[in-house]
Amino acid sequence: xxxxxxxxxxxxxxTNTKFGMVDRIGNIYVEENISxxxxxxxxxxxxxxxxxxxxxxxxxxxxxxxxxxxxxxNGNHNTGTIAFAPNLPWSQILPIVAxxxxxxxxxxxxxxxxxxxxxxxxxxxxxxxxMRDFLFVTLGTxxxxxxVANGEMIYGYDGFAGELGHVIIEKNGRxxxxxxxxxxxxxxxxxxxxxxxWELLSKSNEDSVFRHKSFDEFETxxxxxxxxxxxxxxxxxxxxxxxxxxxxxxxxxxxTVPEAIFLFGGVAKAGxxxxxxxxxxxxKNVLKIWKNKIQILPSELQNKDVSILGSxxxxxxxxxxxxx
Amino acid sequence: xxxxxxxxxxxxxxTNTKFGMVDRIGNIYVEENISxxxxxxxxxxxxxxxxxxxxxxxxxxxxxxxxxxxxxxNGNHNTGTIAFAPNLPWSQILPIVAxxxxxxxxxxxxxxxxxxxxxxxxxxxxxxxxMRDFLFVTLGTxxxxxxVANGEMIYGYDGFAGELGHVIIEKNGRxxxxxxxxxxxxxxxxxxxxxxxWELLSKSNEDSVFRHKSFDEFETxxxxxxxxxxxxxxxxxxxxxxxxxxxxxxxxxxxTVPEAIFLFGGVAKAGxxxxxxxxxxxxKNVLKIWKNKIQILPSELQNKDVSILGSxxxxxxxxxxxxx
Numbered sequence: 001x002x003x004x005x006x007x008x009x010x011x012x013x014x015t016n017t018k019f020g021m022v023d024r025i026g027n028i029y030v031e032e033n034i035s036x037x038x039x040x041x042x043x044x045x046x047x048x049x050x051x052x053x054x055x056x057x058x059x060x061x062x063x064x065x066x067x068x069x070x071x072x073x074n075g076n077h078n079t080g081t082i083a084f085a086p087n088l089p090w091s092q093i094l095p096i097v098a099x100x101x102x103x104x105x106x107x108x109x110x111x112x113x114x115x116x117x118x119x120x121x122x123x124x125x126x127x128x129x130x131m132r133d134f135l136f137v138t139l140g141t142x143x144x145x146x147x148v149a150n151g152e153m154i155y156g157y158d159g160f161a162g163e164l165g166h167v168i169i170e171k172n173g174r175x176x177x178x179x180x181x182x183x184x185x186x187x188x189x190x191x192x193x194x195x196x197x198w199e200l201l202s203k204s205n206e207d208s209v210f211r212h213k214s215f216d217e218f219e220t221x222x223x224x225x226x227x228x229x230x231x232x233x234x235x236x237x238x239x240x241x242x243x244x245x246x247x248x249x250x251x252x253x254x255x256t257v258p259e260a261i262f263l264f265g266g267v268a269k270a271g272x273x274x275x276x277x278x279x280x281x282x283x284k285n286v287l288k289i290w291k292n293k294i295q296i297l298p299s300e301l302q303n304k305d306v307s308i309l310g311s312x313x314x315x316x317x318x319x320x321x322x323x324x
Numbered sequence: 325x326x327x328x329x330x331x332x333x334x335x336x337x338x339t340n341t342k343f344g345m346v347d348r349i350g351n352i353y354v355e356e357n358i359s360x361x362x363x364x365x366x367x368x369x370x371x372x373x374x375x376x377x378x379x380x381x382x383x384x385x386x387x388x389x390x391x392x393x394x395x396x397x398n399g400n401h402n403t404g405t406i407a408f409a410p411n412l413p414w415s416q417i418l419p420i421v422a423x424x425x426x427x428x429x430x431x432x433x434x435x436x437x438x439x440x441x442x443x444x445x446x447x448x449x450x451x452x453x454x455m456r457d458f459l460f461v462t463l464g465t466x467x468x469x470x471x472v473a474n475g476e477m478i479y480g481y482d483g484f485a486g487e488l489g490h491v492i493i494e495k496n497g498r499x500x501x502x503x504x505x506x507x508x509x510x511x512x513x514x515x516x517x518x519x520x521x522w523e524l525l526s527k528s529n530e531d532s533v534f535r536h537k538s539f540d541e542f543e544t545x546x547x548x549x550x551x552x553x554x555x556x557x558x559x560x561x562x563x564x565x566x567x568x569x570x571x572x573x574x575x576x577x578x579x580t581v582p583e584a585i586f587l588f589g590g591v592a593k594a595g596x597x598x599x600x601x602x603x604x605x606x607x608k609n610v611l612k613i614w615k616n617k618i619q620i621l622p623s624e625l626q627n628k629d630v631s632i633l634g635s636x637x638x639x640x641x642x643x644x645x646x647x648x
Binding site for chain 1: 473488571581613
């Protein structure tokens with residue numbers, strides 16, 4: 001019997017590190033989970049990763065690990081390092097690929113940040129499977145993105161390209177965590193849409209369920225629920241968010257012209273509430289030659305385990321490229 | 325004696341078509357020129373191109389043509405066609421590569437639009453020679469651009485990517501030739517800076533040489549001359565143009581992170597007048613991780629024959645790729 005050729009997808013979060021053994025078509029065979037924050041020493045953490053990887057290979061009958069994909073905050077594909085990730089217990093530049101490679105010298109290891117991992121997941125396992133040019137946008141706590149052109153992720157000369165969330169969309173606009181003002185992220189992330197609800201409460205006299213809640217008390221899904229119940233402030237917040245996002249996407253399209261744009265994350269889960277005004281604004285703002293030609297679609301990974309699949313896809317993508 | 329391996333660079337303009345025999349390092353051996361508008365029939369024009377190409381090969385002793393590069397308005401690299409170019413005498417979709425290929429079946433033929441040809445010229449013959457990620461911006465009659473990522477031009481799924489001039493930089497801004505409002509081109513092209521002079525004349529009471537001229541009477545170089553003579557309106561026009569361009573470049577950098585940005589064309593010829601405010605605005609607006617890391621430079625093709633060299637570079641670039 002042939003061995004099953006699998007890869008390990010590793011998703012490094014501030015609290016937990018998740019592992020999954022995944023095949024080329026996205027079946028997850030076995031999963032594992034360890035605490036990230038438990039390991040104050042980075043070398044101890046590397047040893048723990050190594051032990052889990054060895055264990056996982058034994059857990060699946062006739063399995064052979066041929067790749068390791070790692071998704072991590074601030075993970076840099078070009079250098080194989082994680083640089084100054086604020087939520088991880090180790091604060092310096094971490095050469096994670098080089099350190100793991102010592103334990104697995106003949107296995108292909110690929111690292112990337114979470115947004116790029118999700119984008120490559122869309123390419124390997126999702127709706128972008130046959131596309132050479134697409135854009136993947138995460139509307140979550142922040143706004144992340146992965147631009148794929150000519151079949152390859154655009155990493156830029158330093159490995160940190162694709163920061164659509166930090167395109168300035170509004171001069172002198174809202175203060176952003178990056179220190180500047182008016183970044184797309186301050187309008188179209190989960191907290192961006194909350195800020196819009198708050199702005200609307202200040203501007204209008206309209207009643208709303210949000211007049212009775214504090215800023216800290218509610219999440220994006222509450223805004224979606226309120227909108228579905230007809231709350232006018234919530235409906236207008238989605239409308240405004242979509243208008244801003246549609247313009248930003250129209251501008252991004254002028255640079256890379258993707259075949260499709262995939263939206264992922266908490267805000268994208270609101271479905272038509274966000275897709276309809278986004279598409280309307282996009283079609284209004286995009287250059288004529290691209291009108292009605294570029295689809296804006298929900299990510300096909302939305303309801304799957306994107307952290308494992310995205311990380312695993314990094315390994316498959318690297319294996320595909322090295323076998324060309 | 326070895327034959328000289330050369331390519332023909334062909335630059336198709338509305339009035340004239342220019343030809344040059346060019347080697348790998350940018351020496352132009354012989355040039356030729358024909359009227360474009362003379363040929364009302366496209367097949368007659370193709371025959372004229374063929375005859376000139378054959379003649380050029382004979383004109384250079386021991387020469388062998390190994391490639392043909394064509395720069396044309398609306399030239400599409402992906403399809404090898406020129407589509408609906410408003411200034412050319414033939415109005416339909418023109419399969420120029422396929423038609424020429426019939427006459428030269430074993431020669432590599434590459435087509436692109438003017439801005440991309442200039443960008444590839446910068447990569448083959450200019451300052452981007454060792455770069456895999458850079459941005460080339462033409463500030464001329466319009467604003468064109470070529471984004472190179474991972475060593476390859478970003479063409480997008482339809483071949484028309486890289487329209488930085490049609491990124492909307494000002495909501496409800498100036499009317500653009502594309503039908504929309506607020507495109508970068510309406511502020512930072514040659515006519516954009518003229519429009520800014522006119523706006524300033526309407527807003528201020530400051531005296532200026534431009535109070536005595538009509539809009540049609542002066543060119544960008546007049547604004548540069550006036551600024552060098554201390555004309556306050558002209559100086560402020562460059563300041564404002566640089567501020568807008570710097571912001572647009574900072575936003576573009578967040579997507580592709582080039583190693584350098586090359587500025588080319590009439591407005592770029594103004595030197596420090598445009599580079600200083602552009603760089604100041606860029607550094608103010610760019611995300612912190614890229615501050616003082618990305619150079620904004622004059623194109624090294626600025627004072628060379630970019631139409632011939634850009635077109636020729638398309639052929640060398642295609643030859644380089646096919647020999648990988």
